[in-house]
Each structure stands twice: as structure tokens, then as C-alpha cells.
Amino acid sequence: MEPAPEVSDEARVKQVRRIFSTITDRYDFLNHFLSAGRDVYWRRFLVRRLRFFQTYRLLDLATGTGDVALESARCHPAIMVTGLDFAAPMLQAARPKIIRAGLADRIRLLQGDALNLPFPDGHFDAVTVAFGIRNMPDRARVFAEVQRVLVPGGGFSILEFTTPQGDLFRRVYFFYLHRWLPRLAKIFTGNPEAYQYLAESIMRFPYPSDFVREIGASGFQEAGKFALTGGITYLYEGKKD
Ligand SMILES: C[S@@+](CC[C@H](N)C(=O)[O-])C[C@H]1O[C@@H](n2cnc3c(N)ncnc32)[C@H](O)[C@@H]1O
Numbered sequence: 001m002e003p004a005p006e007v008s009d010e011a012r013v014k015q016v017r018r019i020f021s022t023i024t025d026r027y028d029f030l031n032h033f034l035s036a037g038r039d040v041y042w043r044r045f046l047v048r049r050l051r052f053f054q055t056y057r058l059l060d061l062a063t064g065t066g067d068v069a070l071e072s073a074r075c076h077p078a079i080m081v082t083g084l085d086f087a088a089p090m091l092q093a094a095r096p097k098i099i100r101a102g103l104a105d106r107i108r109l110l111q112g113d114a115l116n117l118p119f120p121d122g123h124f125d126a127v128t129v130a131f132g133i134r135n136m137p138d139r140a141r142v143f144a145e146v147q148r149v150l151v152p153g154g155g156f157s158i159l160e161f162t163t164p165q166g167d168l169f170r171r172v173y174f175f176y177l178h179r180w181l182p183r184l185a186k187i188f189t190g191n192p193e194a195y196q197y198l199a200e201s202i203m204r205f206p207y208p209s210d211f212v213r214e215i216g217a218s219g220f221q222e223a224g225k226f227a228l229t230g231g232i233t234y235l236y237e238g239k240k241d
Contacts, residue, residue: 016135022089022194024087024092026188027064027065028065029188030185033184038229042228042229043071044075045226047068049237052076053125054125054153054154056079057081058080058081058124059123060083061114061142062129062132062135063083063084064131066093066107069109072128073107080106081106082109084110088111091110095109114136114145115136121149122149126156128158129157134204134205135201147218147219151240156240157237158236160236162233162234165207166230181198208225220239220240221239224236
């Protein structure tokens with residue numbers, strides 16, 4: 001695969017928006033298939049660790065087809081959930097799932113940008129973002145917005161793919177990402193661009209220890225990480241002071 005050409009943040013944001021507006025139909029199926037069902041476990045791991053203590057509100061950024069929002073509402077019966085995403089087709093796919101689950105009165109979907117959150121200060125006990133932070137070039141801005149909308153003591157939880165650090169696993173994983181993922185995506189979606197983008201964005205993302213430092217440097221306390229499935233995915237957590 002060719003190395004990714006350098007593009008501006010603005011162009012990248014447009015590309016992300018276009019990609020996620022076109023792969024919606026098969027997004028859930030492909031997630032489960034390409035991760036061998038592990039994506040369900042990863043989200044569940046994140047959701048079980050969430051804590052609610054003041055506003056009982058959760059904001060799920062980059063909610064996509066709503067899986068974290070749904071799992072959170074199921075697991076924490078006392079909370080209200082807002083799922084925010086800038087791709088309308090993803091939200092359209094989330095809506096029937098929420099209605100089918102009988103959770104429409106507790107999960108609200110909102111089209112919006114994670115860089116400009118339409119909420120007052122201190123509105124949420126917890127903010128989550130699963131497989132979305134990688135797509136946001138201006139992470140410092142996202143972190144600042146999350147700090148603003150969290151209550152003091154509130155938690156920020158991030159699930160993200162990363163490249164494993166063990167030599168053999170790393171090689172196998174690179175081979176899968178670069179050779180197989182685009183082929184499988186072509187067969188199933190006819191849109192290999194989306195999954196080429198996925199592979200490139202995983203490679204560009206910081207190593208877990210660097211990312212934890214980044215979270216800490218942006219003002220979150222007790223920033224920590226958990227390696228899931230051999231380090232393909234990490235859960236990162238930070239707490240607002
Ligand atoms: C890989 S999907 C993840 C969806 C979901 N969280 C999940 O776990 O399946 C990434 C989502 O991030 C959304 N996204 C990317 N950048 C965004 C931004 N700046 N503001 C809001 N949503 C964004 C995309 O539209 C897409 O739905």
C-alpha cells in the first residue's frame with residue numbers, strides 16, 4: 001500500500017465525514033466480522049467501568065450506529081444518554097436500533113461536531129468515544145471540549161485501535177490491515193477506500209504510552225490504559241479534576 005499523502009486537517013475531516021456517510025449500511029456487520037466479534041466485548045468492557053454520581057448523564061461522542069449508547073443505557077438503568085455524530089446516515093442507522101431496544105426515551109441522538117459541543121459546562125458525569133478519536137485531527141480541541149462539559153470528577157473513556165507492540169503479532173496485524181482488510185472491505189462494501197483509510201489512521205495514531213501522556217497533559221487526572229485482545233485495542237480513561 002502507498003503511504004498516505006499528507007492532507008490538511010480540514011480535508012481529513014471532510015474525508016471522514018464522506019466515508020462514514022457511505023459505509024453505513026454494512027457498518028455493524030463489518031465491525032463484528034472484521035474484529036471476529038471482539039468489538040462487542042470491547043464496548044462492554046468500557047461501559048461496565050462507567051460511573052454515574054451527579055447528573056446521571058452520558059455523552060457518547062462519534063456515536064455512529066449507537067452501540068456504546070445502547071450498551072450504556074442497558075447497563076446503567078438510571079442514566080440518560082446523548083449520542084452525537086456528524087454523519088447523519090450513521091444516526092439514521094442508530095435510530096431504529098434504539099427504538100427496537102425500547103430505549104428511545106433514554107437515548108437522544110444529535111447531529112453535531114465533537115469539536116464544538118452544544119452543551120453547557122458541567123453537564124455530564126461521563127463522556128465516551130469509541131473508535132472515533134482517531135478521526136479527529138484536532139484532539140486538543142476535543143479534550144478541551146470534553147473537560148468543559150464534564151462535571152468535576154467526571155470520567156472520559158476512549159476506546160481506540162492501536163498497533164500491537166510485540167514483533168510477531170505486529171507483523172501479522174500489519175499484513176491483515178494492509179492486505180486483507182481492504183480486500184474484504186471491497187468484497188463486502190464495494191468501498192475499499194473506507195477500510196484503507198481505517199488501516200492508515202490506525203498506523204498514524206500515537207502509541208498507547210504517548211496517548212496516555214497526551215490525555216494527562218490536556219488536564220485529565222489518573223489517566224490510565226487497559227490493553228484488550230493482545231493490544232489491538234486499548235481503553236483509555238481520564239478523570240476531570
Ligand atoms: C468508526 S465510527 C465509530 C462509531 C461508534 N462509536 C462505534 O463504536 O461503532 C466513527 C464515527 O465517528 C464519527 N466522527 C468522526 N469525527 C467526528 C467529529 N468531529 N464529530 C462527530 N462525529 C465524528 C463518524 O461520523 C463515525 O460515525
